[in-house]
Amino acid sequence: MAVPDGIRIVLTRAGDRVLRADIGSTRLAVADRLFSGKAPADILPMVALLFSLCGTAQAVAGLGAVEQAASRPAPAAHDDARALLVLAELVAEHGLALARDWPILAGQPPRLDAAKAMRTAQRALVAALYPDGDWLTIGGGRLAPDHAALTARLAAMRAAIDAAVDHPVAALATADGFNRWLDGAGALSLPGFVAGHGWQALGAVPFAPLPADGPDDLADRLAADTDGHFLNRPDWRGEHGETGPLARHHRHPLVAALLATHGAGLLTRLAARLVAVANALDHLDHLAATLPPGAGAGGGLADGAGLATVQTARGLLVHRVELAGGRIARYQILAPTEWNFHPDGPLAAALTGLAVDDTLDLRARLLVQAFDPCVTCTVDMGEVHA
């Protein structure tokens, strides 16, 4: 029994251009099969484990959807605690790219020590918030922030990010700072590599960001999606919007300046990820300093439907749950990759029309990395048309 979990991209070439990029997926929308009929409290730890690439965001989205469906909201302090955990995971996911994947693509040795230090600090955050380990409790566990430990662990994460880019990341989130870095320590980084090859505008496509909280008809579209088509190939009013760091931060001054100069191309996308990290680290410091303690909310579980959205490193993650008789009656997960790697979506558009030469494979892989799939993704060269 094989578990399908990948994306395969095949580039069809004609003359000196990529004629078509076919994005095929062997992923399964399995959440409903996995969780239907089970008790909500039993499935949340499994959500965190089975979707562990962004397991915190998945679990927080699941908690939020279940709590809304059950009419049992957690006290507000838990919203901040969960936001802190999700943001820290966002930083760690981008940080893995900065420390490990970006150097490899740029022909440099990966910064595995920085990547490991970041992961270690991030994983220790739950214990500094929920000392009993009950953060997945519906209605909230016992929240008792250890502010000193939180501050220390977030400082370790920031130090690891700074080490990965050879510069304080906060100083990169301005046009001057970014450009100085590209000319200096960043010249060997992936953005420097891209700029050095003149690939700043590579894959620039018409930019169609999704709203930050998702399409306004999301709940209705998911409720009506009985055959799973929307989950696998989502659209917003018939269009194929994108989600992720660029969609989230396109109004940031640095990102807006790069959009104006290079369009929604490769360098703009990489810079948006740096901005996402810098913003998240600042927000994390604020949350860690102000987070109050709080008990959970007791009570039973009503029947109903609930939807929760979370911003992950890769973009908008949506969980929708229906409860009946205290059990999961329906469970839907819409992941950001479904938007960005949609067969007619922004990555397909970015790959279509690329020049065919001996760097095509590398340029295609750079674009895939910029869109940041949450699963294995291969790029193959398909037919050559006359």
Next chain:
Amino acid sequence: MCMAIPSRVVAIDGSIATVEAFGQTRQTSLLMLEQPVAVGDYLVLGAGGHFAADKVDAETAREAIAFMAQAMTDGQA
């Protein structure tokens, strides 16, 4: 969908492990892990599978695998 099924380590050669899940084997780097890894341990792989992301205790891993197997069996019925 970013599934991360725990994979069992069937062989180790230096910093590279061969892991198995649902009959499929693949190789993955152990360089990102803090903990020591032995044959028989269970790992969760990161995106792309090139690096192991985490070590999972055997009981949790078997529970997750059984959970997944049941869902896939139900889906094929």
